[in-house]
Amino acid sequence: MGQMSQSDKQPILEVEGLNVSYGAVQAVRDISLKIMPNQVVALLGANGAGKSSTVQAICGAVPSRAGSVRYLGQAYRRRRAHTMARAGLVLVPEGRKIIGPLTVEENLLLGGYTVGGRRKLSAGLDEIYDLFPVLRTRKNIAGGLLSGGEQQMLAIGRAMMSNPRLILMDEPTMGLAPIMVDAVMQTISRIAKTNVAILMVEQNVTAAMPVSDYIYVLEQGSVVYSGLPTEALQNSEIVEAFLGIDIIEDVVKEEKEAEFARQAGATYGGTPGSSPTQEAAPPSQGK
Numbered sequence: 001m002g003q004m005s006q007s008d009k010q011p012i013l014e015v016e017g018l019n020v021s022y023g024a025v026q027a028v029r030d031i032s033l034k035i036m037p038n039q040v041v042a043l044l045g046a047n048g049a050g051k052s053s054t055v056q057a058i059c060g061a062v063p064s065r066a067g068s069v070r071y072l073g074q075a076y077r078r079r080r081a082h083t084m085a086r087a088g089l090v091l092v093p094e095g096r097k098i099i100g101p102l103t104v105e106e107n108l109l110l111g112g113y114t115v116g117g118r119r120k121l122s123a124g125l126d127e128i129y130d131l132f133p134v135l136r137t138r139k140n141i142a143g144g145l146l147s148g149g150e151q152q153m154l155a156i157g158r159a160m161m162s163n164p165r166l167i168l169m170d171e172p173t174m175g176l177a178p179i180m181v182d183a184v185m186q187t188i189s190r191i192a193k194t195n196v197a198i199l200m201v202e203q204n205v206t207a208a209m210p211v212s213d214y215i216y217v218l219e220q221g222s223v224v225y226s227g228l229p230t231e232a233l234q235n236s237e238i239v240e241a242f243l244g245i246d247i248i249e250d251v252v253k254e255e256k257e258a259e260f261a262r263q264a265g266a267t268y269g270g271t272p273g274s275s276p277t278q279e280a281a282p283p284s285q286g287k
Contacts, residue, residue, distance in 0.1 A: 010073060012037055012166050012197045013058070013089075018067035020053045020221075027053040029221040030067070033199075035166065035214075040188060040198045042208045042229075045218035051201040052094060054218070055168040058199075059084045059091045072165065086114050090162050094170040094201075096155040100144025104135055107143045107154055111161030121161075128157040131187070149180030156187065160196075167191070169200045173207055185211045209233070 013035040020028035028050045035041050043051045057064040060079030069076050071089055081091070090111075099107055108128055112121050129136035132153040138146060143154055152172060159167050172188070173181040181204060189211045192198055202208040209215070209229045217225040217238060225238045232238050 010037075011035060011070075012039075012072065013199070014068075014070040015058060016068045018054065018057060018069070019065040020050070020057045020062060021065050027221050028057065028064075031216075031218070031221075031223055033216055033223070033226070035197050035199055037197055038192050038195060039213045040192045040200065040211055042212040042215045043199065043201045043218060044203070044205055044208065044215055047203070048220075049218040050221035051218055052170050053221075055091065055170055055199060055201055059089055059168055061091060061093075085162060088163065088165040090159045090164045090167055092155050092159045092167060092169045092172060094174065096148075096151045098143040098146070098151050098154055100142060102143055103140050104143055104146070104154055105139040108135075108157055108161050111158035114162055124161045124163070128160055131160070131190070132157055147180075149176050149183065152176065152180070152184055153187070156184075156191075160191070164196055166197045166199065169198060169202075171201055171203065173202065173204050181207050 011034045013033075015034070016032045018028055018031040019026065031050070031054055033041070033043075043054060045051055053062060056062040058069055058079075060076075060081045060083065064079075069079060071084070071087060074087075076084065076087075084090075099110070102110075105125065108125060109121060112124050115121060115124060129139070134150060135153060135157060138150065143151065146154060156167075156169070156172070169188070172184050176184065185207050188198055188200065200208060200212070209232075212229050215225075215227065215229050215232060216223050217232070225232060225235070
């Protein structure tokens with residue numbers, strides 16, 4: 001691999017001491033975080049931990065009481081959602097917020113309103129349809145008639161139409177079937193390889209951890225853990241208290257299944273994934 005350029009060493013986003021309050025209730029307390037180019041960073045935690053308030057404050061959808069936000073090296077003190085979107089920082093909101101009566105393609109074009117020019121918009125649509133082929137087949141259908149998974153693809157595609165450098169995703173797998181959860185996470189991994197960083201709010205820890213380069217765990221508006229996902233898995237207190245014991249069970253189950261497959265392959269002479277029930281038939285015996 002070539003050497004990292006100077007721009008790649010600079011964070012896409014730096015947040016320091018972010019605070020958000022709703023009246024007398026403080027939802028976010030002195031949160032600091034950093035995102036590097038092409039990273040997928042996950043904000044994890046239970047309901048009410050302050051995850052959504054954090055990303056909404058970063059993009060200017062809700063006001064922050066204190067703290068600093070630097071995006072692409074520039075400080076943004078008074079952030080507005082439309083200003084941040086024009087700068088390439090966009091939000092995929094919780095619940096997707098698709099405009100139901102508009103067609104799929106009309107929803108996508110709304111995301112590209114800052115791009116301008118028919119040629120650029122047409123090229124953007126082609127890229128989104130290549131990323132989500134199902135949207136091409138549905139482009140003339142009202143967005144409100146799509147399934148939940150298709151609407152999530154549409155919401156992500158709408159954000160991608162603005163040529164972003166950073167996408168904030170608020171609960172991208174909420175309410176989706178397991179197969180669509182996997183599809184969304186695979187899409188997030190692909191997007192991160194196209195020079196777009198992602199900050200993802202997610203409660204589905206099992207789905208988020210494998211695709212994340214770095215995680216922040218929030219509790220009651222504060223960061224209680226930050227680090228690599230692999231390191232978090234080795235910290236039993238963090239896993240049990242903040243991530244949920246289910247992820248340990250999933251990891252152990254996967255390890256046992258992998259070991260069983262290896263043993264089966266060695267015992268029966270098949271491939272590592274072959275089943276022990278697929279034994280070779282005994283040789284026929286002549287009469």
